[in-house]
Amino acid sequence: xxxxxARKDRxxxxxxxxxxxxxSAFKLIELNERYNLFRNSNTIIDIGCSPGGWLQVASKYSRxxxxxxxxxxxxxxxxxxxxxxxxxxxxxxxxxxxxxxxRSPFDLLLSDLSPNVSGIWDYDHARQVSxxxxxxxxxxxxxxxGGDAVFKIFEGEMMNDFKxxxxxxxxxxxxxxxxxxxxxxSELYIICKNL
Numbered sequence: 502x503x504x505x506x507a508r509k510d511r512x513x514x515x516x517x518x519x520x521x522x523x524x525s526a527f528k529l530i531e532l533n534e535r536y537n538l539f540r541n542s543n544t545i546i547d548i549g550c551s552p553g554g555w556l557q558v559a560s561k562y563s564r565x566x567x568x569x570x571x572x573x574x575x576x577x578x579x580x581x582x583x584x585x586x587x588x589x590x591x592x593x594x595x596x597x598x599x600x601x602x603x604r605s606p607f608d609l610l611l612s613d614l615s616p617n618v619s620g621i622w623d624y625d626h627a628r629q630v631s632x633x634x635x636x637x638x639x640x641x642x643x644x645x646x647g648g649d650a651v652f653k654i655f656e657g658e659m660m661n662d663f664k665x666x667x668x669x670x671x672x673x674x675x676x677x678x679x680x681x682x683x684x685x686x687s688e689l690y691i692i693c694k695n696l
Contacts, residue, residue, distance in 0.1 A: 523554030525613060527681035530558055532651060536692050539563040542608040546599060546643065548590055548636050549614035551575040556583050568603055590614065590635045596642035606645035612636040612652045626657035633663060641670060650693040667693050
């Protein structure tokens with residue numbers, strides 16, 4: 502997206518006015534309105550949390566005593582009552598660290614992971630699916646039985662294989678594109694219910 506177009510982007514402007522750190526906050530708000538993501542969530546993990554827009558939404562829409570943890574390889578400015586870790590999703594000890602901090606399995610995993618986009622579509626798609634597979638592996642280790650998850654995925658030839666892997670461990674898998682996503686974007690979100 503060109504800078505001039507970004508400045509006119511409705512969700513970007515609205516995010517700035519409201520105080521959300523990213524326009525993607527509106528994607529999660531819409532997903533929550535449609536799928537009640539936060540209704541029964543006492544522990545929430547946000548993977549790929551920087552700059553923190555999804556953490557802000559999770560904090561606003563969940564109960565006041567909900568434990569929220571964010572993880573990203575990039576720095577994320579602190580937020581009240583949220584634990585933020587600067588870690589790599591590929592770290593083999595990440596699950597152990599998260600469960601130790603949370604002191605219980607998680608109810609909800611949010612994954613808005615995206616690689617640094619190169620512009621080479623096949624490479625970008627493969628890398629995005631690859632990091633989403635790490636998020637899925639993490640979900641299988643840290644979510645409680647009956648837990649839910651949301652995964653961002655780039656539309657492409659590897660998407661159906663990823664969706665099939667999700668269907669192997671979740672009882673309900675729904676693909677959707679929030680209105681807040683740019684129309685030209687290939688990103689989709691997969692809502693997974695009941696691990």
